[in-house]
Amino acid sequence: MPIAEELAKKQRQISIAEFFERNKQILGFDNLTKAMITSVKEAVDNALDACEEAGILPDIIVKIEEEGENEYRVSIEDNGPGIVKSQIPHVFARLLYGSRFHSLKQSRGQQGIGISAVVLYAQLTTGKPTTVVSKIGSGFPAHRYELLIDTKRNMPNIVNEEILHWEKKSGTLVEFHIKGKYVKNRKQSVYGYLRSTAIVNPHAFIKLIEPDGNEIVFERVTENLPKQPREIKPHPHGIEMGTLLKMLKETKAKKLSSFLSKEFSSISSQKAKEIIKKAGLDENLLPYEVGIEDARKLLDAFKKIKFIAPPTDCLSPIGKNLIKRGLRKETMQLSPEFISADMRSPSVFSGIPFLVETGIVYGGNLPKDNKVEILRFANKVPLLYQEGNCVITEAIKNIDWRRYGLEQKGGKGVPYGPAIILVHVASVNVPFLSESKEAIAHVEEIEKEIRLSLQQCARKMRTHLSKKEKKAKAKDKFLLITKILPAIAEKVSNIVGKPKPSLDEIITQIMNIVWIDDSIEEDGEFLKSTINVTNYRKIKHSFYLFAEIPGKEFLDGVEPEPERIEENYIMWHVDIKPKEKKSFAFRLKKESEFDENNLYIEGLNPVYVIGAEKWEGE
């Protein structure tokens, strides 16, 4: 046998294990802590994707047990659709095997090297096989496999295989033994990853059992499954040579012109002819006969021609309300004072549709002197590493946060203050900086969308803060007239030995306003908003009071009888004498996510009002 052939054989023998060793960083196993997170992440991402595709509300249980020095048993169980028997060994014990590799569809799985890398990592560090149990529905048996990877051939090595009874209707359980390290109390941890995951997957129930037996539950906050992302065909502006060649080979089209119009988005048969003409090719050419040279001509022609943007309805955002709910649930113990969220409409870079959503949490017990916490997500998967290199961080740094109420040295850099900033980039093809998929590359269109979205949230935050400041000033006055002034009167009367004078007139002089304060409290299945109006002026007033509501459909009861109820507001007529106090209230259904009153007045000079702004019309 010629030496070259022998060498080649040897090369192949070591290739997979060696490939893994060489690419540990890329695969996310470069240290013990990260290996632990990556192992959990791959399995959980798969579980979420599978459930979403099957329209099942995910119940996921992650259990981690210590088996020895830096050695753990990690199991992840879901209630997904399960995997058909014949596929199980291939999905778990073959590297780079999967259906998603070339599809243009927003999915989590696009991001990792895949679950098989975890199986290989387990095999290389502890030598133990990975156990998989899966069941595809009631009436079907569950299959249990113990799998290793035949690293010579990149094929499954089935160590054991059996059928068993499993109570579950359907689902998959995977259990591996790995070298790793379990850490707590930091963002880069299994807990940190799951907490972030729970925020952007409010439809999921996730339970974490830590090595010390501690159980953490991330509850489901919505029963609504996210919209199923739609698969789309590639856009001619986003295509690369390799993909084009592969597509030419795999297409069922018989002619170059029909290949172009059928396999791409935004190419009509008219456009196809234009492209072929520009490339100087024959439209009747068989696609699989197109070689590299001709493919290059096609790519050049793509660049010279204008196309309509790709369809953008293929994206599945989390949505404003759910981001708010997710953030509220996961920051509940910090009792933040303000949460806002924003969603941009879809946009396109290099022919690839994408969409940005953001959220800001402010105040409460969040640390005041630290840098804000940044939660980055790509296709609903948390990005935990390489924060400094990510376009999300860059966009945040380039906003002057001082204008919105956070501290920032020189108006640049990551701001300081009691806040959490969340950014989610959803795309059929997230442009990661490198194969490790931990940071998003600097794409101008994406940075711009992130900036615009964050500014929208930040403006709401500023409005909230200035409202709060005004209220604090008003509270000061309130304290003054209700406590301090009476105390002065009491003491001086005592010193001079005269009766306590009446303070009513001074109080109206000092206040000289109509004071409006409000509160929102839970009331069973509802949120009840109460508005108190007190007239601290010397004259009586007659004006209109408007309260913003998120939608008429949430409304349940308004007191007293209002003048009008419109889709987005309630309007009362208020007649109030000096020193009089009147109350107004309404109830909204809880799912309205109502968390802050926006009150307006008409018919009274706003300088005499604290607690409401001037009504500017609808």
Added chain:
Amino acid sequence: MDALKELRKIAEKIYDDLANARVPAIQLPSRTKSNIKFDDRYRVWKYGSQKITRAANTLAGAYMLLRTVYTLDFIRQMIEQRKTSTLRELYYISEGWGDAKFHSQDESDKLAEDLEILTNRLREDLKLRPEEDGARVIGDIVIEEVTRKGEKRRIHCQDDVGDSGYSIPYNVEKEKIKFIETNADKVIAIETGGMFDRLVENEFDEKSNAILVHLKGQPARSTRRFIKRLNEELNLPVIVFTDGDPWSYRIFASVAYGAIKTAHISEYLATPSAQFLGVTPSDIVNYDLPSDALTKEDIDALNSELSDPRFHDDFWINEIKLQLEIKKKAEQQALAKYGLDYVTDVYLPEKLAEMGYEM
């Protein structure tokens, strides 16, 4: 008991405001550098005509008034019960005043000063005394002090005291101490304890026939009043010897011209004829003294002094400008560079001769 009458007047003013539906308010002179004016009659710096109003239409103003009425009620009770309290005790007493409670001693100290101004009475008349212990004195002078038991005791401030000297009590008025006789012909006031002890050890009080007074940094009221009485009653010139930095010049200014904080009683505390001996910026150059670079705060303080009316004379303007030029400062004890006796054998005799004193 006219302090009582003055206190009652303040309470009545506030009561009348309330009874007549006016927002209660009191007026005080503004206590800033821009509001001190030279008083020709007493030749000291006093508050000018700028006033600030503390009114109950803001929360801070209302709190201020509440504390004021509580404090004056407290003083009223002390006067009636013939008690006194320290400023610190006043601060702690307020713990029981609910909303009128002070949040720091600085607040209560300032209010005590406000009340002095409003009642035109001294702190002592309001039965409040400072925490600080008196500074030390060594020199050829006989003082008669009325002790706490009411006995009159005569003390010779060289023969009857140890090396740490006679300690100035907080009350230095005539009913407490009298000057019986002295053979000294000048008073030298010294900023630091180290230098005071050096002069004592080198017997400079005897050699130069001076009464040495330790200022202990920014001098207490009693120290300044004591120096003023030595100057006024015994006709002794007062010479001030401090470090060579902007903070020390302020010590001199408070002895000579009055401090901004106590400008309402400047004529009572300040010694307008006091002279500054050193260490001057010129001394740093002439004696080639070991020095430190000026900090940013030092430079700011020097510039602030250039705009302070108390320093508006040729001597100070030239010296301060020189210091800003050489960017250096020196301590009194830097003179030890030339030996422990240099200050008493060379520096002080030379400087005193320059100022026209014979040794």
